[in-house]
Amino acid sequence: MKTGITHLYIPGPTNVPDDVRRAMNVPMQDMRAHDFGAQWLSLYADLKMVMRTTEGTAMLLPGSGTAAWEAAMTNTLNPGDRVLMARHGQFSMLWVEMAQRLGLDVIVVDVPWGQPTPVTEFARHLAADRAGEIKAVFATHNETATGVTSDIAAVRAAMDGAFHKALLFVDAVSSLGSIDVRMDDWGVDLLVAGSQKGLMCPAGLGVLGISPKAMEASKTATMRRAYFEFKDMVAMNAGGYFPYTPPTQLLHGMRAAMDRIKAEGLDNVLARHARLAEGVRRAVAAWGLQLVAEYPVNYSNTVSAIRVPADVDARDVIKIAYDRYATSLGSGLSQLAGKVFRIGHLGDLNEGMVLTALAVTEMALSEAGVNIRFGSGVAAAQAWFSTGRSAQTPAIAAE
Numbered sequence: 001m002k003t004g005i006t007h008l009y010i011p012g013p014t015n016v017p018d019d020v021r022r023a024m025n026v027p028m029q030d031m032r033a034h035d036f037g038a039q040w041l042s043l044y045a046d047l048k049m050v051m052r053t054t055e056g057t058a059m060l061l062p063g064s065g066t067a068a069w070e071a072a073m074t075n076t077l078n079p080g081d082r083v084l085m086a087r088h089g090q091f092s093m094l095w096v097e098m099a100q101r102l103g104l105d106v107i108v109v110d111v112p113w114g115q116p117t118p119v120t121e122f123a124r125h126l127a128a129d130r131a132g133e134i135k136a137v138f139a140t141h142n143e144t145a146t147g148v149t150s151d152i153a154a155v156r157a158a159m160d161g162a163f164h165k166a167l168l169f170v171d172a173v174s175s176l177g178s179i180d181v182r183m184d185d186w187g188v189d190l191l192v193a194g195s196q197k198g199l200m201c202p203a204g205l206g207v208l209g210i211s212p213k214a215m216e217a218s219k220t221a222t223m224r225r226a227y228f229e230f231k232d233m234v235a236m237n238a239g240g241y242f243p244y245t246p247p248t249q250l251l252h253g254m255r256a257a258m259d260r261i262k263a264e265g266l267d268n269v270l271a272r273h274a275r276l277a278e279g280v281r282r283a284v285a286a287w288g289l290q291l292v293a294e295y296p297v298n299y300s301n302t303v304s305a306i307r308v309p310a311d312v313d314a315r316d317v318i319k320i321a322y323d324r325y326a327t328s329l330g331s332g333l334s335q336l337a338g339k340v341f342r343i344g345h346l347g348d349l350n351e352g353m354v355l356t357a358l359a360v361t362e363m364a365l366s367e368a369g370v371n372i373r374f375g376s377g378v379a380a381a382q383a384w385f386s387t388g389r390s391a392q393t394p395a396i397a398a399e
């Protein structure tokens with residue numbers, strides 16, 4: 001018999017705020033009613049605000065982020081198109097695998113896990129591609145497996161520097177709504193996200209931002225697609241409708257999540273994530289442990305991947321936290337399994353929740369055999385959260 005709440009510190013699904021959960025508890029609606037569509041138009045407008053695009057189109061697809069990956073590729077590319085991608089973690093690796101399965105000709109740049117999108121190497125490939133055979137460049141904004149945030153503006157600059165016309169695909173699944181994403185400024189053509197990370201909803205909606213250039217490409221692109229056809233979706237979305245039965249509950253949840261982001265203010269949301277992430281990093285440093293992320297400039301504000309000492313199995317840390325303390329930490333994926341655990345610090349989160357994560361992690365680390373001084377990480381985070389408070393964004397904005 002478990003008492004109390006189970007603490008969720010995985011980088012997705014994240015905690016769904018109560019008002020978002022309640023907003024989904026509504027009766028089924030007639031999805032063809034004359035007044036059904038109008039209620040969703042503001043949802044797309046708000047998603048565009050979060051993506052920081054005025055030119056682009058926001059789209060919601062039944063499915064998870066992976067579905068949005070597939071929709072982005074199949075709608076805008078042709079079979080056998082050459083594309084440029086990097087592998088530097090589990091998610092960028094899976095994205096490459098999907099591109100290969102769908103029949104794209106992928107130039108894969110392998111980078112040690114812990115490093116960001118290899119901009120210099122991308123620039124070299126783009127400069128060498130005088131014939132313009134590379135049709136798309138892919139970048140994972142926040143590699144959730146390693147806690148590494150990449151510089152998408154630099155990827156855009158590399159493309160522009162080579163006068164390259166390729167489409168820019170960006171995976172923002174674990175950054176949108178938590179780390180600044182600037183779709184228009186960065187010239188992102190296909191921005192891919194999902195509902196269950198920074199957007200604080202259950203899984204089930206793929207989120208896409210589509211630039212005018214990508215939308216134009218979709219009119220002639222010949223990869224096979226049916227369910228995710230942009231043309232059908234755009235025609236119905238114009239009035240707030242779907243070409244098939246929409247997951248209405250999730251749309252209500254997303255509506256409530258957008259209301260929360262607007263009430264807090266997007267810039268404050270991003271600042272809160274930066275502040276909470278820094279508290280986690282100070283704890284990790286106090287424990288004497290290392291992040292997977294190699295360079296501070298790439299430290300992720302939504303997830304920290306933390307290495308355990310070589311004689312400890314990170315899976316034990318995760319199991320102890322879960323079994324003894326009803327706390328979920330993220331696991332090490334693929335080559336990081338057993339070596340790494342992750343703390344997800346995104347979405348509906350505050351200082352007290354982070355301190356709980358750190359306190360439980362200290363016990364789990366200690367019981368798994370790591371030499372930890374109890375309270376060391378918690379104290380480091382407390383000091384960061386408390387001192388200089390006035391210079392930081394208030395948790396509750398003045399009315």
Ligand SMILES: *Cc1c(COP(=O)(O)O)cnc(C)c1O
Nearest residue numbers: 064065066091142144173174194
């Ligand atoms: C979670 C995640 C995905 C996969 O999204 P799903 O919603 O699980 O399909 C893709 N990329 C990144 C960076 C992620 O964090």
